[in-house]
Each structure stands twice: as C-alpha cells, then as structure tokens.
Amino acid sequence: MLFDMLRDPAVLVLCAITLAGCSGLPGLLLRHGPLGQRLASAAALLSSLIALPSLVYLLFWRQTSSFTLNWNLPFGPCEIALDPLSAFFLIPIFLVFPAGALYALGYWPAVERRASERSVTFFYGLLACAMALVVVARNGALFLIAWEVMAVSGYFLLVAEHAEEEVRGAGTVYLVASHLGAGALMVLFSTLFFSTGAFQFPAAGSLQVTAGLSTLIFCAALGGFGSKAGLMPLHIWLPSAHANAPSHVSALLSGVMLKVGIYGLLRVISFFPHPPLWWGALLTAAGLTSALMGICIASAQKDIKRLLAYSSIENLGIICTGIGVYLLAAASGNRLLAYLGLAAALFHVLNHAIFKPLLFFSAGSVIHAAGTRELDRMGGLAKRMPRTAFLSLCGAVAICGLPPFNGFASEMLLYLGFFSEAQAGAPYLALGAPVLALVGGVAVISFVKLYGIAFLGAPRTDGSARSHEAPFSMLAPMGLLALLALAGGLFPQLFLALVNPALAALAGPGADAVALPVAPAWFAVAGGSLLVLSAALFLFLKGRAKAVPAGAGPTWGCGYIRPAASMQYSGSSFGALFGSLASTLVRSRISAGKVAGVAPAATKLSYAPEETVLQRIVLPTISIIGVGFAFVRRLQHGEVHVYILYIFATLLLLMLWVH
C-alpha cells in the first residue's frame, strides 16, 4: 500500500515538499556545531533529487493528480493538485532551493554565523515549502495560509542581519507591502467565493461571472500578485529587500518567489473562459514599462545586489509582456502569437530562475571576499577568484539575453511574436520589438558595469585586494546553474519540452502544437559555431602572441607617470553617461562637504542613486497618508490586556452582526 503510493510521482513531490519544510528542524534541536546545517543541506538535495525527476515525469506525461484532505475548518475540503502548470512552477523551487542550501554551507557557515544560522536555515526550508504549497493549493483558504507563511518566513530570512538599521527598515517595508498584497488577495478570494459559493478554485475556463466581477477579480489579482512579482509601480519593497537579505536568500526570493506571483496571475487568468482584450493590453504595457524602467534604474545602481534586484524587475517585466501578448493573441484568435507569447513568458521564468540565482550567488561570493556591497570599492577580483569570475561572466552574458546562453532563446521567441505582428493590419504590437531592443541595450550597460567594475581592473580597496576564491560548496551550485544556462541556449527544445505541457494546461489542449518559426537546431548551430570560433580565434591569437616578441608592463596611462587604482573608471562614472539620459527615472543625489579657505580641511563627497518617481511622488504621498492616519496610532499603545479586549469586542460585534 505504502509502496504503491510511493510509486506515484505526485506523492513523491508532496513528500519532497514536506521534506523541504522540515529540513531546518534538526538544526533547531541540535544546539552546536555545523551538523544541523549539513543535515538541512542534505535534506534539501534529497528533496530535489526526489522532486525534479517526478516533476519532469508529470510534465512529460501531462498528468494531473489531486488530493483532498477533509479538515474540520470552515473553508470546505482542502484540495491539493498537481497539474502541469503547478508542476512547471515547482521546477524553479526545487532547482534554486537545494542550490542555495549547498551554497549556504560556505556562505553562511554555522560556525561563524552562530547567532542567525539556525533561524536562517529553518526559515529557508520553510519558505521553499510554503512556496511549493502555494503552487499546489486549490483552495483559497489554504492558498492564503501558505501565502502568509511564505511572506512571513521571507521576512525572517531577510532580517537575518537585524542588527543593522538598513536591514530592519527593508524588512518593515517588505512586510507592509507584502500584507497590502495579501489584502488584495483576500478581496480576490472573497469575490471568487461570492461568485462560486466555495473556496475551491474553479476549474480552468469554467468561471462565468459578470464583466464587473471579472474586472474586480483581475484587478485584485494584478494588485496582489503583481506586487509580489515586483511589477512597476508595485515594486517599492523589492530592491531593498533583495539587497539586504543574505545572498542565497536573495537568490531564492528573486529567482523563485517573484515567479510565485506570476503563477498566481496565470492561475487566476486560467479560470476565465475568454479573458478580455484589455487585460492583455494592460499586461503588455505594464510589462514593457517595468522592463524598461527597471533596467534603466538598474544601470545607475552602485550596490551590486540592488543592481541585480532592479534587473529582476526588468526580467519579470519581460515575463509579464509575454503573458500580455498571449492574452492579446488569445482574444483575437491568433494561435501562433499566443504560443510565442506564452512560451516566451514561461521559458523566461525558467531562464530567470537559472541566471539570476547564479548572479546572486556570485554577488554573495564577491561580498564575502571583498567585504562590501559597493561596486566602487571592488575591482580586480578576477585575478584572485578566477572561477567565480568565469561563472559570473556566464551569468552576465546570459542575463543580457546574448547568444549562446538561454536568455537569448526566450527573448528570441518574444521578438518573433512582435515581428510576426508587423504584418498585421494595425501593427501596434510590433512596437514592442524596439522597446525590447532598448531594454537589451541597457542591460548590456548594466552588466558590463557590474562585471567590469567588480571583477576587472585593479583592486580599488584593500578589501578587494585581499579577496580569496570561494570554496567548492559555493562554486558547485554556480557551475551547475551556468551549465544549465548554456544548455538552455544551445538546446532550447529541452526547456520547451517542459514549457509546452504547462502551456497546454493554460491555453487549452493543442495550443502547444504550433510549429516554431525557427527550428531549434539553429540555436545549437549558432551557439556552437560561436563557441568553436571564439575558442579557435583565442587559441590562434595566443599562438601568434607566443611566436612574436612579447612584453609586459603597466596599463598605458596616456603619459601620466603615477597612475593609481583609485583613478580607474568607477561604476558610478561608467553609468553616468546613460544616467544623464535617464535622469527622469533615476538621478544621483550628491552630498558634498564645504571646501573653503586657502588650505581647506579634508572633506567628503558622497553620491547615491535615487529613484525619482519613488522619492518625489510615492514617498511624499505615503508620508501625507501617514499624517492623516496618525489618530489610529492611539489605539496601539503596547498594553496587551487592552489588545485582548479589542479582539473580544470585535468577535462580539461580528456575532451580533451574523445573528
């Protein structure tokens, strides 16, 4: 009986989810030493070894399994189901979670981080488990419970270094934004309950409601899930949260948790038989805006992790654009475009879950080695950490969407969608292509800056001069992710084989039976020839350089005889030229001390990139709202017995209201 159950891949996935959630428990009981953390990492690896093959099996055979738990709570039976869409979104979870757990062994070692390691390890497992539960839940109440556990464990992870003021601030903003989003989701599920009479999710394409209700449901979903996915302008919490969390946590938050928002949006859209055209138009516009604004602001950042966080906004924008294109095409009956849009979105979900964790891991190694998050204090790390530098280069090329890596393959699908619309009667959608090209160009600025300033040149401070190579436990997950990024770029059909079942689950059976305009073999041909040609030229040039007289010397300083490392172009100066063009979005706030007199004393000059819309519009509005609601604070005074009175009074009022 037990054996039969274990032969069911869906049961195996549920076991893996449970195992992930419990992975941090032994560490809580074991007081000392690194054993707890090692056990947690082993459990994480084991859970992923169980889950990934089962998920691939489920996707490949397009199976749907559902389980119902008859609990006594008043929300109706609790249903859990694994359809291809859920299985697809579980893949990033079980890819990044074990990679981060392994990385944590070197990055957040129990011996050095005695105070926070146990809670980080515990909540890290709990976060993965909660995200997986969100993805498999088919009951609104269970979904919200899992969503809340996910949000709260995310909070505890990100305030791991709560001794720092900045971290606490980021945590508070995250918690507030997260709960505003959860509020929108409560509206969403209440409306669903109101229209179907149950907390069970309606089956795909079966929700028949009035136009007003469907608009309300969509807007609530966009508010709740869009803020989780970090779409502009709901992204305010994202950069500081992802920058201040430990790097392996940032990898999970950025690589996976944002995608849970995308999952929610897709799930809600799937309820409706015929989503209206304007949903698609809105999502396309929001996606392109997020992509462009996100990457423009990223290009001005000087904190390596903030840069990566803003680039997450860009990538989620690209995913959202793909979904919008799909909805537009589905509403107008264009099957090829629907396929290209949705396949690009889902493919990019996988891709971003590969190269973004890779880059966050590399940022973690860099911060670990150089002791700072500021790009302008790094430099020359490639000499001291060559393996990390090589793997980061793969990540940087991949995230710019350049061949031969996976980012190119998914962006290519979206481009093909835009270009295929060029022949339509009113080719508005084709205008997406130049926008995407601009986004790609700015991404190159941002990541040339990140890579060139952090890893290349001469070390700008003693910290980066004394840096050291990361240990194997940190390099191994990065190497694996880099390999996957290359595999996705050379053989996109492998990833599309995972994408297609999920796509068919969303867009209806047969929606994936569309011939791609470009044969996947061309990716292998182009990427393979690029790799071979580059290697051949590299070796040829090396051979030529050996054959001719060779010398070494300092970098040509244009005649200046006392060059210093601090004279190098810094990250801020590198981004300044483009920043001057994008000053409506982001500007540098410069604060300088006074210089006066004949022999002025030493003074300081500092500059910080500042998001214009946030600083000039959003934050002032929030502070005005804060003043308006000051009277509410009188209710909150820290006296617990009065709080209990509040609860009692509320309950009493509710009971009176119900009767």
Next chain:
Amino acid sequence: MIDTLFHMVLVLAMPPLLLGVIGKTKAAFAGRVGAPFLQPYYDLSRLMRKGVVISDTTTWIFKAGPAVTLAATLFAALLVPLGKHAAPVSFEGDMILFAYLFALGRFFTTVAALDTGSSFEGMGAAREVTFSCLAEPALFFALITLTRLSGTMSLTPMLNHVTSPVWVAAGASLILLLAGLFVVLLAENCRIPFDDPNTHLELTMIHEVMVLDHSGPYFGCILYGAALKLYLLGALFVNIAVPFASGNAFVDWALFALSMLVLAVAIGVVESVMARLRLIRVPQLLVAAMILTAFSLVLVVR
C-alpha cells in the same frame, strides 16, 4: 555553392579595402596623395607579426575580448546577403541574431577595455555601450519596416525583396529608413561625426580608446573585426539602397562590390565635410535616427 564561395571570399577579403577607400577619399579632400588603397592589408599583416605588450592588470578576458568579438562578427557575416544573392545561413528570426551578435561583440570589447583598469578605456567603454544602446531601436524599427514590406522574418528574403517596384511603391518610407540606417552605420562603426578613428586625443575617442592597450595580433584582430562590421552594416544598407538585379549572378556580384566601394567613398565624403559632434549631441542624433526609422514604419502602415 558558387554563391556561398563568392560570399565567403568577399566577406573575408574585401572589408579592409573599404577602409583604404575611405582613407584615400579623405586624403583627396585634404589635397594629399594618401596611403595606397591596400594599406589596411599591409597594416594587418604587419600587426600579425608585431610584438605584444600586455598590461599586468589584465586577465584572460583582455585576450578573449578580440577573439569573441571577431567570432561574433564572423558568424554575423554568414547571415547578411550580399547583393541579390542568398546568404549562406538563413532562417526565420536571423535578423534578431544578427543584431544580438553585435551586442555580444560589444559586451566583450567593453569588458576587455575595463580589464585594463585605465580610466580612458573605461570612458570609451561607457560611451560605446550608451550610444549603441540608442542605435539599437533604430535598427529594429528598420527591420520591422522591412518585415512588413517583405512579409518574411529572415534577412535574405527580406533584403532580396527590395526591388525597383518596391521602391516605386514605398520610396518615401525607404528613403527615411536609409537615412536612419546610415546614421546607425556611422555610429556603430565609430565614424565621424560620432567618433574620429584617427584622433590622438584619448578624452574624445570612443572605439579607438577602448583598444589602446591591445597590440600586435590582438590589435590586428580588432582592426579586422571593425572593418568587417563596417562591411556588414554597409551591405545591409547597400542591399536596400541598390534595388537592381540583372539576373546574371556575376554581374550582380560585381554590382554589389562596386556599390560597397561607392558607399565607402560616401563615408569618406561625410568624414571630410563634417566635424565631429560634441559628445552631448550624439544621443540627440541617434534619437533622430530612431524617429526617422519609426516614421518609415508609419509610412508603410498608413
């Protein structure tokens, strides 16, 4: 087969000649005799034999930069048709790969420049990525217009479609498109008025300043790659600007080669009669090019 052979020979052998023609044109305008047409070939063969000096600051990236950039440009050379012939490699969406291969080359050129830790080279790298990112939308607008005119998403049929009847039907749009593309051609290849390939003032340079520290075979590789890039974007331009096809393959090859030389003279003339723009004016001109190509799209939609 014979077409592929011709394609390869032209693409591999002809690009430096363009530089020679540009140089000769500029010399003629300045009243000098100028270097021989084949001077760039002599330069390249000399560089391949010259010694190498490599900065102590650099890593393997510095050496990989020229190799990857040239590899990307060489693969791009297989995608663009020369004259009214088919390119050796052609598939739906190859124009996106074409654009992204140049982006890959740019990534590695600029990263190699930052590897030296020189502030001048960092300056050049920052300018290169900024200006190219503004040139990119113009190229894509032009590609959309061509896709709409030809109904295909591949460079060979797209460019071979532009024949005299198409010019008669959509001439205004194509003129705007060509104007935009010419600006992109000059900007991407760092010609005057965007950048002066001959200047010796590092502060004002873009492309040349990024490669200050490369020497010997590495510099030869960069020089050849730059010539090839000019050739490829020039071929894109010429394919649209010269819509005639005689039907005889050899006459067409000769016509194409001749048009390329005329283009080189045109670039030489522009370089002779114009001054270099101030840096802050460069983005404005690029945005203007983008708007020109966007207008070309509007004109074919109507």
